[in-house]
Amino acid sequence: MSDLFNPDGIAVVGASATPGKIGYEAMQNVIEFDGPVYPVNPSASGSVFDREFVSAVTEIDGDVDLALCCVPAPVVPDVIEECGEADIGGAVIFAGGFGEAGPEGQELQDRLVDAATEGDVALLGPNTSGFLVPEEQLYATFATDIDTIPSGNVAVVAQSGGLAYAIAFQAENEGVGVSAMVGLGNRANVGFEEAIEYFDTDPKTDSIILHVEGTDDGRGLLETCQRVETPVVAYNVGEQDVGDFAESHTGALTGEYELYEAGFAQYGVPTVRSSTELLDAGTALASSPRPDGPNVGVVTAQAGPGIAITDRLKAAGATLPSLTEETQEIVEEILPGITFSANPVDTGRPMPEFGEVVDAVARDENVDIVLVYELYEGGLGYPTDDLEGLVDDVDKPIVFASGGPREIITEELAELEAIGIPTFTAPERAADAVSALVQYAKRNAEPDAVVAGEEVSADD
Amino acid sequence: MSDLFNPDGIAVVGASATPGKIGYEAMQNVIEFDGPVYPVNPSASGSVFDREFVSAVTEIDGDVDLALCCVPAPVVPDVIEECGEADIGGAVIFAGGFGEAGPEGQELQDRLVDAATEGDVALLGPNTSGFLVPEEQLYATFATDIDTIPSGNVAVVAQSGGLAYAIAFQAENEGVGVSAMVGLGNRANVGFEEAIEYFDTDPKTDSIILHVEGTDDGRGLLETCQRVETPVVAYNVGEQDVGDFAESHTGALTGEYELYEAGFAQYGVPTVRSSTELLDAGTALASSPRPDGPNVGVVTAQAGPGIAITDRLKAAGATLPSLTEETQEIVEEILPGITFSANPVDTGRPMPEFGEVVDAVARDENVDIVLVYELYEGGLGYPTDDLEGLVDDVDKPIVFASGGPREIITEELAELEAIGIPTFTAPERAADAVSALVQYAKRNAEPDAVVAGEEVSADD
The missing domain is CATH 3.40.50.720 (NAD(P)-binding Rossmann-like Domain)
Structure with a gap:
């Protein structure tokens, strides 16, 4: 390989x-x-x-x-x-x-x-x-303009070459990179298993994202996903009957959508519903510590996006735990008369103390994953200085979403990414990425930490 | 007003x-x-x-x-x-x-x-x-950096000011504009009805997009949406119980999610599930002719994205009709040995004849809406010249999705937008926008054209 x-x-x-x-x-x-x-x-x-x-x-x-x-x-x-x-x-x-x-x-x-x-x-x-490895400037493909795709730490393994490029160019458009991009095509003797095992050993790769239309050896794929150390996320296409169009494509039959969804759940693989979600989930997993549980602490500077995020997280099965009394006291001390100090914490608008509030929630023992929303405010910027070192300190994923003028926030969000905080520019995209982290935590939980109702493989 | x-x-x-x-x-x-x-x-x-x-x-x-x-x-x-x-x-x-x-x-x-x-x-x-009207450089708000938001023809009317900005900045990030952006807040005496009626008469506005957390007068909102001439799309938040956080926000109770969804369906309003989908649906409706029916013709240059698009369209209730024999003959004449000439039409890869194939499908009498996917290929570009005038000619929405390096495609996709073709850079986002057009067509169909199983208001 x-x-x-x-x-x-x-x-x-x-x-x-x-x-x-x-x-x-x-x-x-x-x-x-x-x-x-x-x-x-x-x-x-x-x-x-x-x-x-x-x-x-x-x-x-x-x-x-x-x-x-x-x-x-x-x-x-x-x-x-x-x-x-x-x-x-x-x-x-x-x-x-x-x-x-x-x-x-x-x-x-x-x-x-x-x-x-x-x-x-x-x-x-x-x-x-074909495939490409941007870090090595290795572009084994006939596609054009692919040397624009930046190097990163997410490996894209797609059944369809076309979808592989659709994902890689979305990454480029967003300033995110890939460690490799592979279109498997007919999988004559290199299939999902071989590719996943190879990229599991690749030092440049910190997560592997899959586009799956169907394969003859579903069990082999699932067992490989479970066996490897690197987190894997799957985008399983074919919920609907798309007829002989799919078969004419890579010679694979779709139509086993539900089986794959159940299989991925059992074998520890988060699943997503679009190429954008796939990239976002892979990016969040590749650039964050692995979450220990499904409990999300939400901190928002604006209630509307906070409510949309909470709604979407709950629909995806995330838990928003109560914060400890200690955390609530800290938050209320930082911001007396705060708009809403439960979980979500709503500061009402951006403010200099916003980073301290995020810090307090991230340190809460009830919280496994932190999701932050804050519209950009000129003259205030993002709490990058306050959050520096926090991810390593608490060893939890912290995901940050914001809105603001592209020219400004592209640069400022990159500073947050540099300190280990993946960023998104739409509230629901951040919620979806966190939902994948929640799925990962639930599906890879130690047996004694399993959340009621979740199925876990016997040989986990 | x-x-x-x-x-x-x-x-x-x-x-x-x-x-x-x-x-x-x-x-x-x-x-x-x-x-x-x-x-x-x-x-x-x-x-x-x-x-x-x-x-x-x-x-x-x-x-x-x-x-x-x-x-x-x-x-x-x-x-x-x-x-x-x-x-x-x-x-x-x-x-x-x-x-x-x-x-x-x-x-x-x-x-x-x-x-x-x-x-x-x-x-x-x-x-x-507050609110803003970019065309008039009217920024009635305390938020910063908002003069970057371009002028366009979609009016954003949001219950939450924070979400209004989240949407407006997403528009800016994507190079899309808004005719106005309004955060309603507590709606003391200007609510959804008043705002929708005002922007219905605004010559700059070609679609109105709503963010709804809940209102005391659901029926008034729905009747207004039905009465106005301008197409309206709604993002209804609150599927899950987000508890007293929502109530503390704009004084509105959420929890009537299903009622609103059913109401919007009955009163002719497409609904979406995220702020991004809301913006995309509004953009597609504002810049396209109104679709006459829910039948989508898909043309793709790459099978993988085509399958993902078809899967998502079908899940959203779109119909992919058979093309007429005449269209199939034209397509096979243009591209002998074409990969797949049914619907979707799959040309296998980008090629100089791609625009002619799109033209043939757009002119098919079985097709009400056209969705095109083509990865960008240097030296070939997009079929802008071939498609010029087509939208007016056939009086149907044509939506175009692609992937490619940001620097290049931003400019080239703008040329497609200039000839009346809304564009997207992820396959599923285009499918979602087309799904909103399908919903619009189904929910506003003449009674004798109603698709089986769809509910339509008696006074439609």
Whole structure:
């Protein structure tokens, strides 16, 4: 697997000097990689992007672990056979026309898998748009403009390459990064299990987010999620019958939505309902301490967003515990005549003491997770100084949501993120991210800490 | 009401020269207005922001329709009495401590309403952060940095001022504008009905979006929504019991969530489940022709996002009709061997013919609303030229979703918006916006076009 996702050198099979062709786009992306790149094409001569064409992967004079196959489907099994001969351990297959395209395609995919098994080649795809690792400037894809996607600590593992990019670009749009982005496609011999296990050992990855349309081996996927140390979140698509459209896609049958939802719950995996929620949940899990329980303390500077957040948290099964008398006394001492000192704590409007109130709630022994909402107020800013060190001190997730002019808050919220506090710019998005933390806590609770009504796997 | 929302001149009662005070922040905001502004304060002398202090509203020598009351609660009834004497027809009351604060507060609020009735003054608040009309640079609020919020054609009418700002800043963050943003607060004598009726007649407003926590007069609100010509969307908060926190807020009892949901359905109002969905639904309704039916044609360049969109649309009750044979033939002629030519139409990846495919689906007589997903591809861009004039031609909403680097797509999606196509950067957000259009179509259908199972008011 490390040949595939962490190669020393790369071959682009079917490389082309013609812009617009997949073999050209893949070359253009992959030359940003800091390692040797070889264009392979038996019918081309000269060079492309200053690299000399080679006639076959077996003719490469150098260290290559990964081949990007930009050739049509019928040729792919032979190329993989040659990869095996050339000791290339990983290959990305962009072409469609395999398992998703009926019996003939399946036959071709079987030949492909045989060649890969024979030659010990890990295959990403076929029918994928590839993968990328921004930290390594490794863009194993034909998609364009992907070098804008920042490096981060969330690994995106999607059944659909298209959805993988939809998520990665949302991350870019929000200034969030990914440690890797992978579109699995047909999963000929690299599926969810292999990818999850690989990214579990990846030092750059602190959470793994999954897009699942359906798989032949649900149990294997679930057991892998439970076995790995890194938190996993899943976006399970297919609640409704979308008919043969899904089947025509990655050759997978949807329609087992409820089974997967129940399985993820049992095996400790929070589930979400959109690509945005998936990214947000992964970001919150990757950048926070793991929560010890489902009890959320809410601090808000404005009642309306606080009520919307509370409503949504409760609908998702979160508990808003009473604060200890000690905390309530501290809060009332900081802000005599405070608008609402129960949980949620409502300070009425932003104020210099706001950070002290958050600090008091975060230190409350009844609280496992803190959610803060405060509209930006010029001249006051965010309580970044007051909150510095707090996350480490209390070892609990603190999530911060706000609204304000983009130009200003982008910069100021980044300072909160730098001290370990994930941030969001819509109240309900923060509530959804915290709901995923709540699910994580409930679904991974020690047996004696299990909340009534929650099912936990016997071998937890 | 036009004294309140469309004044010629403004008095700031309790104006202050001390930064940080509400009377200073309100002055700072309101001097951007293109009209006379008078700071009123009996105990101040000299000037603030180059305007001379006046001792009382009755002493102003000039045309004033609107008073911003930055004084403490106990003084407010007397100020409103003076406003009546001075023929000032609108007032914003920022202070809390009225109906939301128990019996004594209610008594004060009753005195306030009596004074307003006597003097014929329309009151926004008390317990509000005010309103703004970006087009007029009218910022009747003490909140900061609000002059960044762009002008647009969606009116935000929120029970909570905090949530109004949360929505308005989300709009700013996304480059979307608002025609007005209003936080109703305690609704002493200006409530949902008055605000909705006013913005229905406002030429800048093409849709009205509501945040509702609860109101004494649900029926009046619903009948107003049905009576007005402008489309209304509602975000109804309070599915869960959030206890006395909500009551302490705007003096309203939540807990009638299901009743409101059913009422909005019956009276033709789409409902949504978050502030983001509310803004998106309002934007889609404001910038599209009204849909004639709930039948959605989906065109996607990537299967994964297409499946996620279809799944979500179906869950929300949308219908994906079969395309006519004629349309299918056109699509297959444009793209021989197309990946999937039913509905959704999946072109497999972006391509120069993508716009022609969208055009064909939009012209299909079975389709009432079109939803398009296409990841951005450099060198190809979006099919803006192909789609120009299409919305007017077919008189149907066309909604476009995409993913790509922020720097690039912000500009390119704006070109699509300029030709009447609302755009979104997450597949599920586009699906949610289209779901609101579907709800609108179903809930406002002519009786003979009613879809089975939908309830419609007898006087529709």
